[in-house]
Amino acid sequence: MNELTYSQKKYLFAIYNLGQNGSEVRSSEVAKLMGVSKASTASMAAKLCECGYIRKEHYGQIGLTENGIKAANSIYTSCVIIRNFLENVLGLDEKTADEDSVKIVIHASEKTVNRLSEHLLEKQS
Amino acid sequence: MNELTYSQKKYLFAIYNLGQNGSEVRSSEVAKLMGVSKASTASMAAKLCECGYIRKEHYGQIGLTENGIKAANSIYTSCVIIRNFLENVLGLDEKTADEDSVKIVIHASEKTVNRLSEHLLEKQS
DNA sequence: AATTTTGGTTAGCAAAGAGTAACTGTTTGT
DNA sequence: ACAAACAGTTACTCTTTGCTAACCAAAATT
Numbered sequence: 001m002n003e004l005t006y007s008q009k010k011y012l013f014a015i016y017n018l019g020q021n022g023s024e025v026r027s028s029e030v031a032k033l034m035g036v037s038k039a040s041t042a043s044m045a046a047k048l049c050e051c052g053y054i055r056k057e058h059y060g061q062i063g064l065t066e067n068g069i070k071a072a073n074s075i076y077t078s079c080v081i082i083r084n085f086l087e088n089v090l091g092l093d094e095k096t097a098d099e100d101s102v103k104i105v106i107h108a109s110e111k112t113v114n115r116l117s118e119h120l121l122e123k124q125s
Numbered sequence: 126m127n128e129l130t131y132s133q134k135k136y137l138f139a140i141y142n143l144g145q146n147g148s149e150v151r152s153s154e155v156a157k158l159m160g161v162s163k164a165s166t167a168s169m170a171a172k173l174c175e176c177g178y179i180r181k182e183h184y185g186q187i188g189l190t191e192n193g194i195k196a197a198n199s200i201y202t203s204c205v206i207i208r209n210f211l212e213n214v215l216g217l218d219e220k221t222a223d224e225d226s227v228k229i230v231i232h233a234s235e236k237t238v239n240r241l242s243e244h245l246l247e248k249q250s
Numbered sequence: 251a252a253t254t255t256t257g258g259t260t261a262g263c264a265a266a267g268a269g270t271a272a273c274t275g276t277t278t279g280t
Numbered sequence: 281a282c283a284a285a286c287a288g289t290t291a292c293t294c295t296t297t298g299c300t301a302a303c304c305a306a307a308a309t310t
Contacts, residue, residue, distance in 0.1 A: 040268050090240040100237040107232045112225040115215040
């Protein structure tokens with residue numbers, strides 16, 4: 001549907017990460033990972049469902065739709081590159097690198113995030 | 126008072142920029158620069174006043190307090206460095222560089238912003 | 251000096267995101 | 281099998297940030 005909001009991107013990203021190893025994603029895990037209440041997760045899940053990014057039955061587990069995967073993936077890739085840079089080049093601690101890479105990717109424009117990722121990849125090799 | 130919110134930082138930064146050349150800062154200019162209504166600016170100005178970042182009389186102009194200058198300055202410096210990098214190294218257009226440098230500085234942790242700025246300065250010389 | 255334009259304020263509203271509390275399902279241990 | 285524990289939901293409320301509309305103040309123009 002519309003453009004994803006910052007918060008929606010964060011949830012999507014968290015869901016993507018939790019599902020990485022192929023395991024089921026449950027609402028409470030999302031809440032715990034994000035440091036947010038179950039209720040907040042529930043309402044955001046409803047929203048993401050409505051917008052077609054996730055799939056979820058009543059009391060069921062959460063799964064990403066095609067669209068959801070696409071959106072989450074583009075966030076994920078840049079995030080990994082930037083987190084790496086923050087941690088290994090700038091020498092920031094893991095937690096900070098983790099948090100701030102997401103913030104940068106989520107808030108800066110796609111154009112900037114893409115150029116930055118490319119640039120950091122070049123430098124690395 | 127408390128930590129500044131993202132939005133408050135943006136307003137503070139805009140006020141700082143408008144006042145750079147020593148000229149008076151008027152509420153409507155802030156609104157125009159930020160693409161926001163006069164009413165929004167008024168209520169944010171009230172908040173920033175209350176928190177001691179700006180000074181302003183009824184129907185008067187806006188001025189930064191000591192605290193306001195301190196806060197805005199630390200945003201400003203990093204912003205310039207990062208904007209420069211985005212524009213000259215990554216080759217992004219001015220508007221994007223402008224917007225995204227602010228977003229990065231405002232949303233990432235101070236620790237990260239400081240390290241990043243230092244790093245970019247080193248590289249430059 | 252009176253009127254128009256511009257700038258500033260206020261009140262009331264809305265959406266997004268988060269929270270608590272109370273409730274309903276689901277699982278699990280005995 | 282049933283009670284306890286855990287997971288999910290729902291119905292509020294609150295805060296932040298924005299908006300519009302209507303209203304005051306000040307400046308500029310004639």
